[in-house]
Amino acid sequence: MSEILRVENVSRRFGGLLALDRAALTVTEGQIVALVGPNGAGKTTLFSIVTGFLKPTDGRVFYRGAEITGMPPHLLARRGIARTFQIAQPFAGLTVRENIAVGAHLSRPARADALAAAEDVAQAVGLTPALDRPAASLTVAGRKRLELARALAIEPQLLLLDEVLAGLNPSELRDMVPVIRAIAQRGITILMIEHVMQAVMSLAEGVFVLAEGRIIAHGAPREIAADPRVIEAYLGHGAAERMRQHG
Amino acid sequence: MKSYASIAAVVALLACVPLLTASNVALNFMVVALLIALVGQGWNVLGGYGGQYSFGHAAFFGTGAYVTAILQVHYGLNAWLGLVIGIAAGALIGAITGALSFRSGLRGSYFALVTLAFAEVLRIVASVAPITGAGVGTLIKLDLRWETFQFQSRAPFYWIILAFVAASLVLVKLMEGSRFGAYLVAVRENEDAAKAVGIDVLRVKLAAMTLSAAITAAGGCFYAQYFLFLDAGIAYGPWISVEALLAPIIGGIGTVYGPLLGALVVKTLGEVTKLATGDAPGLDLVIYGCVLILVVAFAPQGIAGLLRRRA
Incomplete structure (x- = not known):
């Protein structure tokens, strides 16, 4: 399997804060890879x-072997990189169908085609009953599905999911995990940020751990x-040792 | 298809007005109302559908008006050709001001302020430049022939401005059903989300502003032919920027019929006020202000929104 995404020693500074410190990761085509790490x-x-x-x-940053560092988002989307937002960003004044259709328009100039494609995508993420509701009226779980649907509508090859499972209750979580798995089975590579470890364990084939801007582990x-x-990154220095002692 | 039939029906109905009345006052009222509907439709493309609130559509209106007038007065160009060039010039000003403000990432009230500034700069330049007649203004020579886009009676003017309005209705309806329309609304609703699905936000905004400016400039060209006189305060004055946004906001922002509905309501209110108060200067503006407050507070989707809610 070939490599679809490679991040090479990426750093990002916000004023005095080094948010990323030579972070590096690679994602292989067809995999589900998780990016985990403490808040911040x-x-x-x-x-x-x-x-x-x-x-x-x-x-x-390289995508399919070509450098994409600093390219604007809309060009990357056209090349097949889709993302969802951690805080859902619906087109609030539009219906669910119209929201998804905006994404579907990328490869479909005609309105009717985009609207029809929106229905298929809605089906795949379980939004069919909400198609004609305004996006603003959706619950948190609904909005997460809409984020996913809109990203899928552009027919990406690489899908970046930013905490699509956060804030879901256990039954919503049970519904959503198979949806993500089904997307991967269609051949879409997924890189997901996720805090819900149970889902990471069941979905991901590889995990990268980011702490204080650095990749501290992967496997x-x-x-x-x-x-x-990893345990220390989450629970503090010496935590792993203490856990071992106290069983 | 049904929506185009409804446009045809509305336009056909309005086309009958000169057959029912020959009163110059009534026709003049309708011509001005339709002119505002056209100018407002221009604003609606950018402000209503694109969410970019301009406070300076006078820049496009005035450019259309002056270009038409100056080409005729100083260069002896045919008025109809002047109309075409006037619209193109307005569109160009739209593209330039759009490129300058959107490239700098101006949004919301900053964008509104910059558009106001552009219109004011043009007004001041027009009030001193020799080619615009500076303080004296520009007078288009009276020559009542259809070749010169001048008519003895009001009815032909009325039908022409109605044809412009009809064209703008069809154009906006077409836009609503197109990918460009969907992208424009997406940009209005959420720019980041729009970028993430492959929309070139800057290009969409620029296209919207160019189209918006062209429609408004067409109104300016018509104004020049109808009144045959321009000065800086008329062409580039804030009055037209205000009328341009008042009509769609009151009628229903981001709807096909909003500007037409709003223009008819606003102009009717203005006339009624004048009749009731005996033409106290500025009182119609006070009424506009009150109506605007009421609409923003109680019917943010305007009259079209109220009608839809009842239906």
Whole structure:
């Protein structure tokens, strides 16, 4: 399998804060890869750099072997990189159908085609009953699905999901995990930021751990969960040692 | 298709007005109302559909008006050709001011202020430049022939401005059903989300502003032919910027019929006020202000929104 995304020593500084410090990761085509890390680690900043919403202070990003560092978001979207937003960003005044159709327009100039495609995408993420409701009236779970649907509508090859599972209750979570798995089975590569570890464990084939702007570990989910560096990043210095002592 | 039939019906109905009355006062009232509907439709494309609130559509109106007038007066150009060039010039001013303000990332009230500034700069330049007649103004020579876009009676003017309005209605309706229309609304609703689905936000805004300016400039060209006189305060004055946004906001922002509805209501209110108060200067503006406050507070979707809610 070939490499679809490579982030090379990317740094990003906001004034005095080094949000990303030579972060590097690679994603193989067809995989589901998770990016985890404590709050403030720089996960969303990294997403914004990959999708063109932010320019890195230093470092380079490659997509399918071609450098895309600093390219604007709409061109990256046209090349097949889609993203969702951590805080859902619906076109609030439009219906669900119209929201998804905006995405579907990317490859479909005709309005009727885009609206028809929106229905298929809505079906895939379970939004069919809400198609004609205003996006502003959706629940948190509904908005997360809409984020996913709109991103899927541009028919991406690489999909970056920024906490699409956060804020969902257990039953909504149970509904959503298979949706993500089905997307991956259609051949779309997924890089996801996620705090819900149960979902990461069941979905991801590889995990990168970001802490204080640096990638501190990567590997299979089981290895990562047992990695003392990861435990310390979340629970503080010495936590791994104490856990071992107290069983 | 149904929506185009409704446009045809509305236009056909309005086209009958000169057959019902030959009163110059009544026709003049309708011509001015339709002129405001056209200028307002221009504003509506950018402000209503694109969410970019301009406070300076006078820049486009005045450019259309002056270009038409100056080409005739100083260069002896045919008035109809002047109309075409006037519209193109207005569109060009729209593209230039749009490029300058959108490229700098101006949004919301900053964008509104910059458009106001552009219109004011043009007004001041027009009030001193020799080619515009400076303080004296520009007078188009009276020559009542259809070749010169001048008519003895009001009825032909009325039908021409109605044809402009009809064209603008169809154009906006077409836009609503197109990818460009969907993208424009998406930009209004959420720019970041629009970028994420592959929309070139800057290009969409620029296209909207150019189209918006062209429609408003057409109104300016018509004004020059109808009144045959321009000065800086008329062409580039804030009055037309205000009328341009008042009509769509009151009628229904971001709707096809909003500007037409709003212009008819606003102009009717203005006339009624004049009749009731014996033409106290400025009172119609006070009434406009009150109506605007009421609409913004109680019917943010304007009259069209109220009608839709009842339906």
